[in-house]
Amino acid sequence: LVRFPSERYQQIFTEYLTAKYAAHPPDLVILVFVGNLGIPGTQLARLFPRTPIIVAGLTEEEFRTDQFGPSVSGIAQRVNPRANLELILRLQPEVRRIVVIGGTTEIDRQVTERVRDAAQSFQGRVVIEFWNKLTMPELRQAVTALPRDTAILFARMFRDGAGQAFISSQVAQTIAESANVPVYVMTDANLGTGAVGGAVASIEAFGKRAGELARLILTGTDAKTLPLKIRTDSIPMFNWPALQRWGIPESRLPPGSSVRYKPTSLWAQYRWHMIGVATVVLLQAAMITGLLLQRERRRRAEAELSESRQFMELATEAGGIGLWVRDLVQGDLWANPRMRSMLGFDQDDAVKVDDVLARINPDDRAQTMAVIERAQESGEPFEVEFRTAIPGVAERRLVSRGQFVRGPRGQVVRRMGTMIDITERKRIEVDFQRNREELAHVTRVATVGELTTVVAHELNQPLGAILSNAEAAEMFLMAEPPALDEVREILADIRKDDQRASEVIRRMRNLLRKQELAPKLIEINDAVEEVSILLSIDASHRKVALKFEGTADLPSAWCDPVHLQQVVLNLVLNGMEAMAGMPEERRRVIVRTGRGDNGSVKIAVADSGAGIPDDRLPKLFEPFFTTKKDGAPS
Known part of the structure; x- marks a missing residue:
């Protein structure tokens, strides 16, 4: 809209946005602008009347902070021409003439007018000229032949005197490269073009503020509580190569200045390389000494390891413990003599995993593999109990405990563990459980014995009622005619009393029954x-x-x-x-x-x-x- 301000272009752009977001309106609109805020600020508020809008950009136009409605918030940054004119005279006290270069678009004229207003207070101190109607070729030629006591302040140029459209930062770069005197700028977007620098309006600063506002609005803050603000603050920021090119000493820079593109010293640039080389030399010397000491320690460690291995073999043999290690990378399986004996292998047999699985009872094999696979997935230790199925050998009960060993990259590389024969222990547990059940049965019999009187009383009641009802039924049957309805009721009562006695006997039999758990x-x-x-x-x-x-x-x-x-x-x-x-x-x-x-x-x-x-x-x-x-x- 800055480079193409016609009403027809505005209409095309408005229709495009309306069609694009008709079905899916945005949650937030962020407008980054340069110069003209009035037109896009008004158009966006109409296009998205219920959507918060954040504006962030550079402008010199006059407007009210509330003219776009309560849904528009953000930052409008203005340049600071007065601070830049003061800065030029501070860095170059010998300057007697300042040339201000600008363009012919509306935004170009607005910036030029801001500089012109600020220049009034410098009358008598320096001559300030305005070049805002020259073509680009004329400017390129003119800046090459300026007197030495001259400095250039680049305002902004989106169109030259011939009506040719340009990108302002490219114009600044062309002038800075062609000029025979220092060039100063008022925004940090033009800082890397070869210009000396200036009291710049920081695009980075108001960009960060726009991001903060977006976060606040998207997390629930009402846009009405974040009004649009106009800022004129600036930051003294300079280009180190340009300062060196024009011989401007760093001591003249104002306090708090930011100097960019400054090369570091040899020590600062290669400090870690130098420290690294010295460290490597010292480490090599220490490593040689350490290797000599390690060689002696290794000899002693090997002797101690051999002694420890012999002691471990004695301990495992005395405790009846089988040991095993499986290399998951190579697939090899090592087993000590005790484990080989448990599984029916000779000491010289090559033990394979499939051979071990074949000697596990088929009823336990699937469960054993499932336990090991789950442990391998989780990396946790495991314990599994199974029965053997070795031809010509009585069945044994074994329990194996194992854990996983990880390599330097965290991958599982080995599985190792122990195996113990628990056949005798299981036999003792079965005998103990049988004796326990016998004792429990004796206890129940003793308990029921204590309830003999209660059981007799409980059975006497239904039996007495059965006898009384039978005698009554006999009397009703002897009557002429027999009272059959009364006899039916008596028989129903006899059935209930019989069920009651049967229930008492059932409960007692349940307690007296001898059965396994x-x-x-x-x-x-x-x-x-x-x-x-x-x-x-x-x-x-x-x-x-x-x-x-x-x-x-x-x-x-x-x-x-x-x-x-x-x-x-x-x-x-x-x-x-x-x-x-x-x-x-x-x-x-x-x-x-x-x-x-x-x-x-x-x-x-x-x-x-x-x-x-x-x-x-x-x-x-x-x-x-x-x-x-x-x-x-x-």
């Missing part, structure tokens, strides 16, 4: 309530208030129902026995079920007895420990 999914409330019903008569005889409080909708639990019921039965009986010496109105036992942590289920048995002394709590789960006076198990 067989976990399964059960409903905790049903299992615990069944024990409470079984003990209710005994609790009544002991004058104990027994209450069951079950929590609804509990998840099913994986356990052996018989062993679970035995535990609850023992706890309730212990509680009732502990309250034998207490007043009847204080004898209470409550059995509760509820939800535990992490999806578990908990069972609590609480009684109103005296409790267990603190000094005996550590022994609570020791075998055969009891607090009963007669020494009976708890």
